[in-house]
Amino acid sequence: MIYGGIEAGGTKFICAIGNEDGEIIEQIQIPTTSPKETMQEVISFFRQFTLGAIGIGSFGPCDINPKSDTYGCITSTPKKLWRDYSILGALKGEFEVPIIFNTDVNVAALAETKLGAAKGLDSCLYITVGTGIGAGAVVNGQLLQGLSHPEMGHIIVRRHPDDVYEGKCPYHGDCLEGLAAGPAIGDRWGKEASQLASRLDVWELQAFYIAQALMHYILILSPKKIILGGGVMKQKQVFSLIYNKLSELLNSYIDLPELSTYPHKYIVSPGLGDRAGIIGALILAQQGYHKKIHS
Amino acid sequence: MIYGGIEAGGTKFICAIGNEDGEIIEQIQIPTTSPKETMQEVISFFRQFTLGAIGIGSFGPCDINPKSDTYGCITSTPKKLWRDYSILGALKGEFEVPIIFNTDVNVAALAETKLGAAKGLDSCLYITVGTGIGAGAVVNGQLLQGLSHPEMGHIIVRRHPDDVYEGKCPYHGDCLEGLAAGPAIGDRWGKEASQLASRLDVWELQAFYIAQALMHYILILSPKKIILGGGVMKQKQVFSLIYNKLSELLNSYIDLPELSTYPHKYIVSPGLGDRAGIIGALILAQQGYHKKIHS
Ligand SMILES: Nc1ncnc2c1ncn2[C@@H]1O[C@H](COP(=O)(O)OP(=O)(O)O)[C@@H](O)[C@H]1O
Ligand SMILES: Nc1ncnc2c1ncn2[C@@H]1O[C@H](COP(=O)(O)OP(=O)(O)O)[C@@H](O)[C@H]1O
Ligand SMILES: [Zn+2]
Ligand SMILES: [Zn+2]
Numbered sequence: 001m002i003y004g005g006i007e008a009g010g011t012k013f014i015c016a017i018g019n020e021d022g023e024i025i026e027q028i029q030i031p032t033t034s035p036k037e038t039m040q041e042v043i044s045f046f047r048q049f050t051l052g053a054i055g056i057g058s059f060g061p062c063d064i065n066p067k068s069d070t071y072g073c074i075t076s077t078p079k080k081l082w083r084d085y086s087i088l089g090a091l092k093g094e095f096e097v098p099i100i101f102n103t104d105v106n107v108a109a110l111a112e113t114k115l116g117a118a119k120g121l122d123s124c125l126y127i128t129v130g131t132g133i134g135a136g137a138v139v140n141g142q143l144l145q146g147l148s149h150p151e152m153g154h155i156i157v158r159r160h161p162d163d164v165y166e167g168k169c170p171y172h173g174d175c176l177e178g179l180a181a182g183p184a185i186g187d188r189w190g191k192e193a194s195q196l197a198s199r200l201d202v203w204e205l206q207a208f209y210i211a212q213a214l215m216h217y218i219l220i221l222s223p224k225k226i227i228l229g230g231g232v233m234k235q236k237q238v239f240s241l242i243y244n245k246l247s248e249l250l251n252s253y254i255d256l257p258e259l260s261t262y263p264h265k266y267i268v269s270p271g272l273g274d275r276a277g278i279i280g281a282l283i284l285a286q287q288g289y290h291k292k293i294h295s
Numbered sequence: 296m297i298y299g300g301i302e303a304g305g306t307k308f309i310c311a312i313g314n315e316d317g318e319i320i321e322q323i324q325i326p327t328t329s330p331k332e333t334m335q336e337v338i339s340f341f342r343q344f345t346l347g348a349i350g351i352g353s354f355g356p357c358d359i360n361p362k363s364d365t366y367g368c369i370t371s372t373p374k375k376l377w378r379d380y381s382i383l384g385a386l387k388g389e390f391e392v393p394i395i396f397n398t399d400v401n402v403a404a405l406a407e408t409k410l411g412a413a414k415g416l417d418s419c420l421y422i423t424v425g426t427g428i429g430a431g432a433v434v435n436g437q438l439l440q441g442l443s444h445p446e447m448g449h450i451i452v453r454r455h456p457d458d459v460y461e462g463k464c465p466y467h468g469d470c471l472e473g474l475a476a477g478p479a480i481g482d483r484w485g486k487e488a489s490q491l492a493s494r495l496d497v498w499e500l501q502a503f504y505i506a507q508a509l510m511h512y513i514l515i516l517s518p519k520k521i522i523l524g525g526g527v528m529k530q531k532q533v534f535s536l537i538y539n540k541l542s543e544l545l546n547s548y549i550d551l552p553e554l555s556t557y558p559h560k561y562i563v564s565p566g567l568g569d570r571a572g573i574i575g576a577l578i579l580a581q582q583g584y585h586k587k588i589h590s
Contacts, residue, residue, distance in 0.1 A: 146517035171548040222441035253466040
C-alpha cells in the first residue's frame, strides 16, 4: 500500500507519497497562496496515485479534534485567506480514503518517536523554531491532545534586561515566538538570522529565551527527549549555549543525568532532519489506513 | 476489599482506609517529624487492618518511576531528614501487598477525574497553591509521567513591575512558587495569607502570577479541566481576578468557549475539596490491587 502525506505550511505545502516503511517515493512542493489555488494543486498531485489514506500535518492554530464540527479547519491564523478554511473538507470531496488531520509539529513528534531521534521512546517533545515557534508532544505513546492542541510557542518568557526589541507576535507582542522566532531575530538585529552565524551576542540572547522555554516544557511535561528543529536551530552553536543557560535556570532542582551530565543527548536536533513533518504526515496516513482495515 | 492510602505531606501525613467506592472508612493524621518516627506511626495504623493494597501520594520531588532503583524515594527536598529516604522501602518490609507510589498532586488529579470536578474526562490538571505550588495531570486517561514527574510550581513568571519581594524558593528565588505560594504571600505582606482576605491588592497580584502559570499550562498541556486547590485558593475571590488576567494574557489567541465564555466552569475548585489527595491515594491502591489480581 502507498500513502499520501501533506505538510501544510504557511509558506509552502509539501506533498509526498510514501510506502509502508515510511520511505518517500515521490514529493512535490507547492507555494501557499490562496486556499483554492494551493489545494487544487494538492488534489491534482494525489489524483495520480491510488492511496490507502492521506495524512496532514498542518500549520495552526487548527482544529484537530475528530469529534468536532470544524475538524480539519485552520482557525485563528493571521493568514486571513486561510482563516476558518477546511483543508480536510477540500480533500474529503475528492478522495474516498481515510484522511487524518493533525498539526505539523505533532506529526513531526510522531515521526521522531517512530523513526527519528526519539525512536523507541514513548515520550518526546518536538519543537520548531522557524517562521514561528511551535511544539508537539508524544506522551505515554500518544499524541498530546486535550481541550485543543498545544500552542507552546506563545508562552511568556522573562525579557533579557538589555533586550529592547518590542516583539513581533500579533497576539502577544513579546511572547516567546514574538522574541525568538526567525523573523524576530531578523528584525531585532537588522539582518536575516542565517546571516548572523558569527555573532555570539545574537545566539547568547537566543539561548536565553529558548532555555527558559525548555525549562517550562521540562517542568510541565517532563519529556523523555527534546528535539529542537526548524530553520533557526540550524545554528548548531546555539545548542551548547542553551545547555548552559538551562542548567543555570534549573539550578539542580531536577536532579537527573539527562540534565546535568548529558544534555547533548537529551536535547538534540531532529533525527529526520527537515523531513520529520512530511514523514509524520505519512505515518498518520498509515495509522489511519490500518485503523480502518482493522475496524 | 479495603485499601490503605497515605497523603504524605511536608507538615503532616494523612493515613486512611477506604472501600471499593473510594469512601473513607477511617482516617488519622500524623505530624511529619523524622522519617523513623512518622513512618512508625503510619505502620502501626495500617497494621490494624487487612488491606488489599496501599497507595501513596507524596510530597516531592520524588522518584515515581516503578522501574527505577530509587522508586518510592524522596529526592532533592529542602527537608534534610527526608532527602533520599524511601517511603516505599519503609512499608515494603512490613506489608506483603502491592504498594504504589506517586506524587500528592498526581493522585489528586487522578481522584478529581474519577470522582471530582473532572469526572468523566480523560484529561485534567490539578494545581495546589499551598505551602508550595505543585501540579499533577491526567492526559489521555493516564497520569502524566515522562523523564520525571512534572514540577510545575517552579516555572518562571514575569515579575509584576511594582513587586519588589525577592522570592522565597531555595532553588530559584523568584520562580512561581517563590512568588505566589502561601509562605511568599505571608512574607511579602507581613501577614498570614488567610488574614489578608479583604486586601484587593494582594489578590490582584496573586492573580497576576497564577494567570501567567495557567497560560503556560494551557499552552503547553491543554488540559480539559483545571482544578485549583490548596490553602491559598480558599480565597474564592481570586478566581474571577484570575479569569480576567488570563483572558488579557491570552488575548483571544486560543479561541475556545472554555476560555472566553465560561472560564468559571473550566477553572474550578476541587470537587473533592481537601480530600482529593487522600482519595487519590486510595484509588491508586485500588488500581494496584486490581492490576495484581488480573495479572
Ligand atoms: N541556517 C539558518 N540559520 C538561522 N536561521 C535560519 C536558517 N535557515 C532558516 N532560518 C530562519 O528560519 C525561518 C524559517 O524557518 P523554517 O523552519 O525553515 O520554515 P517554516 O517555519 O516557515 O516552516 C526564517 O525566519 C529564517 O530566517
Ligand atoms: N483560608 C486561607 N486563605 C489564604 N491562605 C491560606 C488559607 N488557608 C491556608 N492558607 C495558606 O496555605 C498554606 C498551606 O497550604 P495547604 O494547602 O493548607 O497545606 P500544604 O500545602 O502544606 O499541604 C499556608 O501558607 C497558608 O498561609
Ligand atoms: Zn504569541
Ligand atoms: Zn523554584
